Amino acid sequence: MLAAGILIFSACNDDNNDIESSSIELSSESIQAGPEGGSYDLSVKSSGEWRVSALCDWLTFSSLEGKSGDKLTVTVAPNGTSEVKTAVFKVFTGSAVKTVTVTSAQAFVVQLLSDPAYKATSDAEDVSISFNTNVSELKYEFSDGGDKWITVGERVEAFGKTVVNFKLSRSSEFKDRVAKVTISGADVTAPAELTFTQAQRDTAFVVGMDKILTGLEAWDKTIDIRSNVDITLNDFPTWIENKSFVKGTDKDSDGLIHSTLKVHADASAGSRLFTLSFLKESARLGFFSIKQQNPNPIWATIPDAGLREVLAEKGFIIAEEGVEKAEVVGDGMTATSVEIYSNNIKSIYGMAAFPKLTSISVKNCTYLTKLDLTDCANLTSVTVQLLSRLEEVKLGDNPVESFAVGSGSYFFSYSLAISGSKLKNLDVSSTSWYVMYYENLESIDVSGCPAITSLKSRRESWGSAAKYDILYMSKAQIDAVAAGTLKVDKSPKVTITEKK
Amino acid sequence: MKKIYYILSSALCAGLLFNSCTKEVEVDYSNEDAYANVTSLVGTLRDGKTNKVSNPIEIRKSDYNTSVAFNVSRAPKEGIDVTVAYDAEYLAAYNKEHGTSFALYPSDRVAIQNQGKILVAPDEKVSYSLDLTIAKGDTTTLENGTTYVIPLKASVKAKDVSMSSEDSHCVYLVKNLAGESDTFKGDGAVKTFLFYEANDTNPLNTLNLKLTSGELFLDYIVLFAANINYDAQKGEVYVYFNPNIQHLLDNNDVYLQPLRKRGVKVIMGILGNHDESGLAQLSKIGAQQFAKKLADMCYSYNLDGVNFDDEYSNAPDLSNPLFSYDGHPGARLMYETKRAMPDKEVTVYLYGNMYGVGVIDGIPASEWIDIAVPDYGGSAYPVGGMTLKDCAGAAVQLDYSAGSNRKSEAQNVKSKGYGYFMMFAPFAGSIYDSKIKQQVYTMSTISEGLYGVGLQDMTEFYEKGSATPRKLR
Numbered sequence: 001m002l003a004a005g006i007l008i009f010s011a012c013n014d015d016n017n018d019i020e021s022s023s024i025e026l027s028s029e030s031i032q033a034g035p036e037g038g039s040y041d042l043s044v045k046s047s048g049e050w051r052v053s054a055l056c057d058w059l060t061f062s063s064l065e066g067k068s069g070d071k072l073t074v075t076v077a078p079n080g081t082s083e084v085k086t087a088v089f090k091v092f093t094g095s096a097v098k099t100v101t102v103t104s105a106q107a108f109v110v111q112l113l114s115d116p117a118y119k120a121t122s123d124a125e126d127v128s129i130s131f132n133t134n135v136s137e138l139k140y141e142f143s144d145g146g147d148k149w150i151t152v153g154e155r156v157e158a159f160g161k162t163v164v165n166f167k168l169s170r171s172s173e174f175k176d177r178v179a180k181v182t183i184s185g186a187d188v189t190a191p192a193e194l195t196f197t198q199a200q201r202d203t204a205f206v207v208g209m210d211k212i213l214t215g216l217e218a219w220d221k222t223i224d225i226r227s228n229v230d231i232t233l234n235d236f237p238t239w240i241e242n243k244s245f246v247k248g249t250d251k252d253s254d255g256l257i258h259s260t261l262k263v264h265a266d267a268s269a270g271s272r273l274f275t276l277s278f279l280k281e282s283a284r285l286g287f288f289s290i291k292q293q294n295p296n297p298i299w300a301t302i303p304d305a306g307l308r309e310v311l312a313e314k315g316f317i318i319a320e321e322g323v324e325k326a327e328v329v330g331d332g333m334t335a336t337s338v339e340i341y342s343n344n345i346k347s348i349y350g351m352a353a354f355p356k357l358t359s360i361s362v363k364n365c366t367y368l369t370k371l372d373l374t375d376c377a378n379l380t381s382v383t384v385q386l387l388s389r390l391e392e393v394k395l396g397d398n399p400v401e402s403f404a405v406g407s408g409s410y411f412f413s414y415s416l417a418i419s420g421s422k423l424k425n426l427d428v429s430s431t432s433w434y435v436m437y438y439e440n441l442e443s444i445d446v447s448g449c450p451a452i453t454s455l456k457s458r459r460e461s462w463g464s465a466a467k468y469d470i471l472y473m474s475k476a477q478i479d480a481v482a483a484g485t486l487k488v489d490k491s492p493k494v495t496i497t498e499k500k
Numbered sequence: 501m502k503k504i505y506y507i508l509s510s511a512l513c514a515g516l517l518f519n520s521c522t523k524e525v526e527v528d529y530s531n532e533d534a535y536a537n538v539t540s541l542v543g544t545l546r547d548g549k550t551n552k553v554s555n556p557i558e559i560r561k562s563d564y565n566t567s568v569a570f571n572v573s574r575a576p577k578e579g580i581d582v583t584v585a586y587d588a589e590y591l592a593a594y595n596k597e598h599g600t601s602f603a604l605y606p607s608d609r610v611a612i613q614n615q616g617k618i619l620v621a622p623d624e625k626v627s628y629s630l631d632l633t634i635a636k637g638d639t640t641t642l643e644n645g646t647t648y649v650i651p652l653k654a655s656v657k658a659k660d661v662s663m664s665s666e667d668s669h670c671v672y673l674v675k676n677l678a679g680e681s682d683t684f685k686g687d688g689a690v691k692t693f694l695f696y697e698a699n700d701t702n703p704l705n706t707l708n709l710k711l712t713s714g715e716l717f718l719d720y721i722v723l724f725a726a727n728i729n730y731d732a733q734k735g736e737v738y739v740y741f742n743p744n745i746q747h748l749l750d751n752n753d754v755y756l757q758p759l760r761k762r763g764v765k766v767i768m769g770i771l772g773n774h775d776e777s778g779l780a781q782l783s784k785i786g787a788q789q790f791a792k793k794l795a796d797m798c799y800s801y802n803l804d805g806v807n808f809d810d811e812y813s814n815a816p817d818l819s820n821p822l823f824s825y826d827g828h829p830g831a832r833l834m835y836e837t838k839r840a841m842p843d844k845e846v847t848v849y850l851y852g853n854m855y856g857v858g859v860i861d862g863i864p865a866s867e868w869i870d871i872a873v874p875d876y877g878g879s880a881y882p883v884g885g886m887t888l889k890d891c892a893g894a895a896v897q898l899d900y901s902a903g904s905n906r907k908s909e910a911q912n913v914k915s916k917g918y919g920y921f922m923m924f925a926p927f928a929g930s931i932y933d934s935k936i937k938q939q940v941y942t943m944s945t946i947s948e949g950l951y952g953v954g955l956q957d958m959t960e961f962y963e964k965g966s967a968t969p970r971k972l973r
Contacts, residue, residue, distance in 0.1 A: 051579050051619065052619075053579065053612075053619040053620070053624075053628075053630075055614060055618075055630070064619075075565055083720065089623040090623070090624075092579060092623075094577070094578060094622070095577035095578060095622045095623075096622070097621055097622050097623045122865040126859075127863040128589045128859075128862075128863070128867075128884075128885055130867070153862075154862040155862075156861060156862035156863055158861070158863045159837065159839065159842045159863075159866065159867055159868070160842065161867070163862065163863055163864070163867065165862060220783075260566050
């Protein structure tokens, strides 16, 4: 019955016989074009006139209709993108349809997404440059010796981009340096170009001599200065007169300007030092030492530059920048006490050079880990405050009988050892609330203090004990505690442990 | 009609024969029209995106792009030439049919690809789509708020294709909203970035904060805040919405999308919530898991991004593989979030341990942080390839600062080249009308500093939970 129905249906459609019996054949039903595009011929055999149904902005057709045997030329536009494109069009006659699939291969592109001109300072720098690329192995070419100061770092794919890290080394050049980096790869027709401009290293220095060092007599000197920027000089002391400072205007081929400074110094009764600084705005680009030298100096060796700076400011020494050997002068010969207060001091070594010192105060030296005063034979008083990284205090045989770390103390260090043969009263207690939050201190070692009779070691804030819980003592000290001749005040959690 | 009758009657008879062995089936032959389209060729012109013939759209200050396609009820078995064109004559019939009085949207603002020509292939029921571009509206030649009509007509050469007048037309009902202000305040203008305390404040008040020149004052609003929390039973980190945040999300079309349509970026704040799942203490696995959830949230609720505020979390159990202090976890979370939703914005409040790392997996922060905003009284600083344009140069707590003049501070932010000005919590806490006005005054002084003009007086106020404003006293 169903078949009968269909037969009836078919019988009623004689008008459509031509449509139903139509046929079409194409020489190919797919086109694969390279990124450069191209034209592709299809031959069409059809039972009737054929037409093309298509809408694609990167395909054009020689004709949108024809008859059997005609050639259909399909032109694929170049694919400038990094992605494969596909499209379909249909060729038909009557009800017969052939669908043609066109694939346009992606181009291999290196498209710069970051600014193509990067300006860097003279310091070393890592620069992340973003690309849109589908090239697996990028090639880099450097102009103007750029490969000497630019290296290619890690390549990372993220967020649909390729990021390449370029590492620029620190420049010591007196002139800006420029290099173009051409980034390409296999089958890349349009490489990316990236230009790095690294700023010159601003500089100023004296040629022909590294310092002026004379006796105490008067003198006149000419100083030949080279710089690659406009410089000014720091203020002169009264004993040196700036007779003239003639600045050059044009740069030589090496990028430097020549300037001439003429100075006069009066005669002096003792050593004196002036550090001439070359300034670009407030930044110091270089310096030059000018010194009148006492022929019979007393020298001190002070390795720490921060300590030298503090002592020079106090008039204890004359110190040239970068030179450990300093001359003891003025107050340094006679002072009985000194206060050292600086965050730039890492070592206190050298204080023995000041023969009259009996009292020393060290404050806020937060990077000082070791306070070694064993060579300061006359010291009777040592005061400290906020030495938060202190790990060791060595008083040696100095006649220091009392020492305290301060009630406001807190330590980032994990251990603290204090020693001194004459020490009787030792106070390592604290009531700062910082001990509850920031302190790392776990142990205190007093075994190097054979003479102590009183030890305060309670580190508590509002009744709560800090982390510190081990007190190292010698066998003799532990016996003295038991005998009642050494009084120890400590938090209950602190256990006394013998120092082996 | 006749042909289908024969097929169906034959087929149904055959079916009856088979079924007669088991039970009787009652067949209703009374409505044969339902099968008419099986054989007749009915054509319709429809929007390519919605597949509808009638398409209400809103148009503002940018073009509207869509497409049209020709549909037929069955494969036509021969090619059909169709021409799509603007049909002004249809307006009268349309208005009569619908009892409306719409005017035409100008034909010179309507562009149809390929001169409107379509060739439907014999085996297609839907043609290829033609791009349709409807040019932006204006308020000079068009009336703001008025709906206009674009009638597109499909003309067909094939004699077998039947189309009613309605089938042959695809209609766009274009509501001109070009007169609605948006957030654009000039190329390179400093943008405002404001946190709403969502537990107290209705974000619709954004629409009441306008410059005297008409633009919306707020570019970004943060809903402060959803939370990061840890589900110990499931062993996963999740996004928690308190009832107030949930209400805003549930009523997204009322409270949030109207702002987005006007150009305001709507950002979800993410805050720690007194458990061990802090924003800056997730492992890489934990960060990836949470980032996926944040992305799901932004895509599901059509939000523009997230803001991270690392506060109020407890110390984690570091034996849990989801938690770690290693590897810059705050930066890692931002990185993973951006990976999970690259088209959304990742923003951060400079607090806790979220910010400061310049590179993750070799990728500079500029790729995964869009905006950094500071704590009150400070300025955000760029890291990892970011610039001041990615940073807010100032942050003002509006509750504490109500009535204060911040013009010079805003001028400073602008002159130094920062990209954003941050504000926090207007209209929050114990609020009353005079305090609202004091806070608006402070924002007005910020506007003066940033844009040279102050804000319009705020006359209406949206109370929390209401989409209807009340008059301010």
